[in-house]
Ligand code: FAD
């Protein structure tokens with residue numbers, strides 16, 4: 128009897144474990160565009176379009192390769208509306224009782240699949256380098272789960288940038304050579320852009336009709352939507368941007384949205400690119416003398432280090448992770464996260480770019496919108512839903528640890544050893560936003576004071592009990608305590624007034 132083989136919208140890889148376990152001659156592949164997946168958060172229209180277009184192209188590729196595919200388009204009249212319901216419909220249609228699936232990247236969907244009456248064979252997603260067992264083995268018995276040590280194991284396991292059993296160049300990490308402030312100009316022309324083909328155009332029309340009212344601009348749409356295009360985009364990055372990736376990884380520019388970033392996270396996360404293939408391509412560039420070690424090591428660390436590590440944390444911590452809130456933050460998400468209507472130039476720029484591109488780079492996410500959310504005490508779950516909705520690369524296994532853990536410290540320090548908070552100084556150092564801002568980054572109090580400056584001390588003050596004994600924060604508390612008493616009071620009063628104005632919906 129034939130079995131159903133489920134392929135989800137972020138499982139578009141030839142090497143998928145469910146496809147490998149299936150028999151092309153008798154099993155049936157089920158793929159479905161469903162209302163539930165397109166709407167569990169109000170995804171950016173570009174993200175929906177990317178996934179649906181890539182799903183359609185991947186289905187065509189499997190069909191050409193001889194697979195029997197049952198594909199449901201979103202507007203099909205008999206579309207059952209959710210992944211489990213589509214499986215049941217197809218099971219009845221084919222007289223099948225068994226489903227082979229690769230583990231989804233989200234607890235919600237794993238639980239929904241397990242709740243169907245069908246016999247489910249759930250296989251590990253081995254497109255990742257570290258299996259759940261590997262991660263558990265590494266984490267077991269450790270007091271602190273620091274990424275850096277996990278990363279070294281991944282280097283040893285893959286042999287990437289290794290010289291025998293030693294790290295290439297003698298060091299594991301070259302970050303001290305990275306993180307330079309914003310350059311005056313950028314030599315890279317930005318990520319490779321593709322003209323939509325007929326399949327993509329059809330999806331764009333569908334998304335415009337069905338999701339035109341979601342946050343974000345659908346067109347122009349230029350993303351890669353199949354493996355071949357994604358590989359071209361990767362090659363374009365390796366040649367044009369990788370050499371400077373490390374230097375300017377943390378920089379932000381008012382007039383440049385991508386700097387030297389790869390803009391490949393979405394391609395990796397939906398399966399169009401394979402992480403090992405990507406890292407090997409970067410390593411090859413280093414070995415050929417086309418990119419320096421600090422850039423290549425930094426890039427590889429993001430993928431075999433951070434990407435694998437956050438996934439390990441997500442699955443280790445369990446389904447309640449997205450609800451963690453150890454700092455007790457309850458403030459509502461300000462409207463300007465959806466509109467970009469704020470006088471804070473850095474925030475406005477990050478949000479506007481997110482609306483346009485469904486993309487912002489790591490430091491914009493961490494040190495601008497994330498930092499503001501943490502300083503202002505915004506409820507982490509609201510921020511989690513925002514990040515999950517607005518970025519084209521957002522899937523819960525990677526988004527939640529980055530937002531709830533790294534950015535909001537809501538997990539109590541599993542991922543970050545101290546909260547990623549900073550005053551306006553950091554943004555002033557790493558970007559040119561402040562020069563165009565209505566606020567003054569130099570002003571610590573008064574009507575022009577940069578809100579990050581005010582809120583930084585408000586955060587430190589309200590969480591003193593938790594952080595004053597953290598050795599990495601002690602210096603900041605000493606600075607705060609040395610401040611003149613009146614000044615301290617003024618800063619806290621003005622921060623409070625700012626938060627109240629923001630809560631009342633005033634433009635801030
Ligand atoms: P580059 O800067 O060029 O980096 C190369 C690759 O490294 C990325 O494509 C990505 O695959 C990987 N990478 C880099 N940093 C991380 C990280 N911290 N965690 C996991 N992988 C990383 N990344 C996502 O893929 N999906 C998300 O939903 C997501 N949400 C985030 C939310 C917050 C609050 C923060 C602070 C970070 C988030 N990140 C997320 C991590 C990172 O910001 C993005 O991976 C990166 O900005 C994607 O752009 P890029 O492809 O140009 O990456």
Ligand code: DLZ
Nearest residue numbers: 135136137159160161164165231232233
């Ligand atoms: C994100 C997404 C969207 C927007 N649409 C679909 C869809 O219609 N069909 C599908 O199979 N997958 C979709 N996805 C991806 C899933 O939400 C994703 O597989 C889960 O969140 C698990 O990572």
Ligand code: SF4
Nearest residue numbers: 471473551561564577
């Ligand atoms: Fe952002 Fe403050 Fe700089 Fe304005 S002055 S851009 S709010 S850091």
